[in-house]
Amino acid sequence: MFAQSLLIPAETPLFWVGAFTVASLSLWLLYRLLSGFRIWVLGNGQLLSPKLGKWAVVTGATDGIGKSYAEELARRGFALMLISRSQDRLDDVAKSLEVEYKVQTKTIAVDFGKADIYPKIEAGLAGLEIGVLVNNVGVSYSYPEYYLHIPDLDNFITNMINVNMTSVCQVSFASVLNKGVILNISSASGMYPVPLLTVYSATKAFVDFFSRGLQEEYRRQGIIIQSVLPFFVATKMTRIRKPTLDKPTPERYVAAELSTVGLQSQTNGYFPHAVMGWVTTRLVPSSIVIFLGARMNRLQRTGYLKRRKLREQKNGASFKSE
Ligand SMILES: NC(=O)c1ccc[n+]([C@@H]2O[C@H](COP(=O)([O-])OP(=O)(O)OC[C@H]3O[C@@H](n4cnc5c(N)ncnc54)[C@H](OP(=O)(O)O)[C@@H]3O)[C@@H](O)[C@H]2O)c1
Incomplete structure (x- = not known):
């Protein structure tokens, strides 16, 4: 009786707190559903057209995701x-784009692992009216490995930093856009630390931070800079031969990604990857994501080293029998 008389005055404020919470959650959910619909169903596919500038520049354009960007933009x-x-591979891709899409092409053959290539790139880009730049070139590990066990660690570090990080900063600088779009291909591995792919993961986090900071600096000038963070895509880098819903072909990934340009400054680019990104950053604590990443990569490392040993034994045996 006494407790009841205490609760009665609290009833009205509690009702309003509850009503406010339910209304806020419903509005948030509605907003998320509508913006999800805008991005993943309606898309912004028409934004990227030569009205932005005649030329599109793609680094790492002879294979995988970069080649698909080149084809889609052509x-x-x-x-x-x-x-x-490789000049030969560049010539092949350039020829096929010219034949299939009747567009003009130019090529620059450089090794992004080297630091002295940028005067050559600047000279090649000088005078071009650039509408889109895709900073796509990137290298990863040949297999997941503990940092101090990485073969030829010194060169490995220099190469990965030059290809994955320096290229993004330097080519963005050399391209000098007045308006237009820069797509920087980071990776879902840059969303949290990935043990046994630590250097790759850290370089991709750099690309993400660089892009998002730069977007804020140049937003008022109308330049769009997007950080793209794919999960697995079936390319030479991942050695995935059979594409699935969550590991799409590069063509499918790029078609979906281009619909998000102008709508998201940071994107996983493809709806199933966006769901994976949401689960791994919002739902699961980062300590668990890092723990599971380490476990997955340790298993992959063990499998890879076993297969390599078997191959070496087989080669050794056939060498002896010759
Ligand atoms: N595939 C995935 O699942 C995935 C996931 C997340 C992020 N990414 C990122 O997406 C980008 C493309 O990956 P991908 O899977 O399409 O790679 P890929 O199939 O291995 O293709 C890489 C491209 O870069 C070129 N390249 C590699 N090293 C180079 C160097 N030192 N100098 C100049 N060009 C070089 C390659 O051509 P040449 O060998 O002929 O030079 C090729 O055209 C990378 O930045 C990667 O980190 C990929």
């Missing part, structure tokens, strides 16, 4: 500047 009518390591 299909939209951009002239293409392709930058990769």
